[in-house]
Amino acid sequence: MPAIAQLEVAQLVIEIRQRLKLSQxxxxxxxxxxxxxxxxxxxxxxxxxxxxxxxxxxxxxQMGELGEDLLAKYFQKQEQKL
Known part of the structure; x- marks a missing residue:
C-alpha cells in the first residue's frame, strides 16, 4: 500500500476521531x-x-456510510495505482 502524505494522514486521523467522537x-x-x-x-x-x-x-x-467518503478520498486513489 503506497504511503499517504503525512499531512493527509494527520487530517484523516483527526476526521475519523471527530466522526466517531473518540478521544486520542x-x-x-x-x-x-x-x-x-x-x-x-x-x-x-x-x-x-x-x-x-x-x-x-x-x-x-467498519464505519459504513460514515467512512465511505474518507475511504474514497484517502485510499481509492492508491488502490487505482496498484
Missing amino acids: VKLAKRLGVSFHSINRWENGRAQPSPLAMKQIQDLLH
Whole structure:
C-alpha cells in the first residue's frame, strides 16, 4: 500500500476521531496502538506503519456510510495505482 502524505494522514486521523467522537486514547485502543502514536500522527510528527494504515482502512470500512467518503478520498486513489 503506497504511503499517504503525512499531512493527509494527520487530517484523516483527526476526521475519523471527530466522526466517531473518540478521544486520542480511545482511538488508539480501537486501533491497537499507543496514544502517543495517534498524537504524533495528528501532529504530523510520524507516519503510521503499513499495518496501522491497514487497520485505519479496515476501521473506515467498519464505519459504513460514515467512512465511505474518507475511504474514497484517502485510499481509492492508491488502490487505482496498484
